[in-house]
Every structure is written in C-alpha cells, then in structure tokens.
Amino acid sequence: MNASNNYDLAKTEIREVLESWQHAVLSADLPSILSHYSADIVSFDAIKALQFIGRDAYAEHWKYCMGLSQGGMIFEIHELDITASSNVAFARYLCRCGCVQESGEEQMGWMRGTVCLRKLGTEWKIVHEHFSIPFDPETGATMFDAVP
Amino acid sequence: MNASNNYDLAKTEIREVLESWQHAVLSADLPSILSHYSADIVSFDAIKALQFIGRDAYAEHWKYCMGLSQGGMIFEIHELDITASSNVAFARYLCRCGCVQESGEEQMGWMRGTVCLRKLGTEWKIVHEHFSIPFDPETGATMFDAVP
Numbered sequence A, B: 001m002n003a004s005n006n007y008d009l010a011k012t013e014i015r016e017v018l019e020s021w022q023h024a025v026l027s028a029d030l031p032s033i034l035s036h037y038s039a040d041i042v043s044f045d046a047i048k049a050l051q052f053i054g055r056d057a058y059a060e061h062w063k064y065c066m067g068l069s070q071g072g073m074i075f076e077i078h079e080l081d082i083t084a085s086s087n088v089a090f091a092r093y094l095c096r097c098g099c100v101q102e103s104g105e106e107q108m109g110w111m112r113g114t115v116c117l118r119k120l121g122t123e124w125k126i127v128h129e130h131f132s133i134p135f136d137p138e139t140g141a142t143m144f145d146a147v148p
Helices: A003-026 A030-035 A055-068 B003-026 B030-035 B055-068
Strands: A037-044 A073-084 A088-100 A106-120 A123-132 B037-044 B073-084 B088-100 B106-120 B123-132
Touching: A003 A030, A003 A073, A003 A088, A003 A106, A003 A123, A030 A037, A030 A055, A037 A055, A073 A106, A088 B088, A088 B123, A106 B106, A106 B123, A123 B073, A123 B088, A123 B106, A123 B123, B003 B030, B003 B073, B003 B088, B003 B106, B003 B123, B030 B037, B030 B055, B037 B055, B073 B106
Parallel strands: A037 A123, B037 B123
Antiparallel strands: A073 A088, A088 A106, A106 A123, B073 B088, B088 B106, B106 B123
C-alpha cells in the first residue's frame, strides 16, 4: 500500500469518527460524545468561554449545552473537507445547527467547525475543536443570519 | 533521524512559519501575509462571512481588515500549541489582538486561532485557518471582554 492509499484509509477512518460523533450529538449521548475526545482536548467552542481545557471541563460544558436544547439538537454537516497523514489530521465543515424548543419551534443557524485529530494507538481522537459564528465588524453583532 | 525527531523538526518549521506570518501581519505586508497561504486556502475568519474560499478572495478580505486598522494592528500569540507529522500539521493559540485608531486609542480583545498546514513540496503552507470570538448564549452578544 503506498502513502496515497494510506491517506485515503485515514480519511475514511476520520469520516467514520465524525459520523459517529455526530450521531452521538444528535442522540444527546454524552458518554459517546466524550469517547471521541482525548483526555487533554482543548476546545474553542462557539459559546460561553475562550477555551475549555481537558475532557472533564468540556464534559461540564456539554451538559450545559444539552440543557439549552431540551427538545433535541439539530446538527447537519456540510462541505466537509478532510486532510490526513497517517497519524495527524484535520477537517473543516460548515454546520447548520440549532435546537428544538419545548414548544416545538426550531432555532437554527450556520456555524463553522474545525476538528483536529491524532491517532493515539489504533484510534483517532479529537484533540482540538473550534466552532464559531462570525460577527459583523461594524455593529459587533453575532451574525446568526450568515449563510454559505 | 527517527520519527520523533522528524516531528520536532516539523514543529520548529511551523513555529517559524507562524512567526513569519505574524511579522507580516504586524507590518501590514499583504504580499508576505498571502505568501504563507496555499492557493486553495479556505478561511473561517472572525468577521464578515462564514468563509473565504481561495487566496484571491482572502486577499480582498485582508485589504478590508487593513482598512479597519489604519493606525496599525496588534497581534500577540499566546499559549501556542503545535501538532505535526512530516506533512500535515495544526496549531492552536489564543491571541490578544486589535488595532490602534488614528486617534491613538487601542481597541483590544482576545480571540482564538486555529491554523492547519500541509507541506507542499519543501514548504509548509496554511491551507485552512479559523479565528473567532465566542458569544454569550443568553444574550447572543459577542464576548469582546472574554479573557483566558
């Protein structure tokens, strides 16, 4: 197997990791979400703080996020692009995401996601992720209505 | 030279790329800034749009950004962490950045930066970057006062 094929294999593995993570998010399955992260993950999430250092701190943040979307989360991955070597990889995508309120009303918007992974032993783990919505430099307002 | 040493070399090279890029930003040297990007870069910048696709589109955006900071840019890199293989790498950091107004007043804040690179030939190029400021989920406001 040459290097190119190895990288194709890595990209397939990473796509599976992201699909598994997405399924866990949509199922609000916190242990499964966390199983995709390394213990030393540093996350730059879209809300609340500049960074969350370590899986335990991020777990607390995930519990908070799940509390914001009692009716369930919506998380669609679009324009996914993966770059991989045999043991270091990154992916970027746009996501259409939001939550269903208890009233049934959907609150939706577009975000950007960057996911950085390392192969630790035989498994790819997310060691860094970055989610955000841009802001308008003239008003300072978060651009909840931005579209691709 | 074993794999570990190769990765240390790659990390040193990437640190030099980021320092060179930072110097170009502080010097408002657009051609030098752009020389660090691949032609097919996709950028998720902190302001204005979800994404900028390709170096030419990103160049136009950089011109706009430079127009916002006539008195010069401030861009400090903190808590830099680099992960590298021999040809794929990523880095994350917090940055204290802003601009000096023509009146001399500084407008400063903390942002998060994620930079993703590939070795193309003998040179590392930035193929993706992601800058952002988080927002407050209760008010929707951009957290310009967030601190590490």
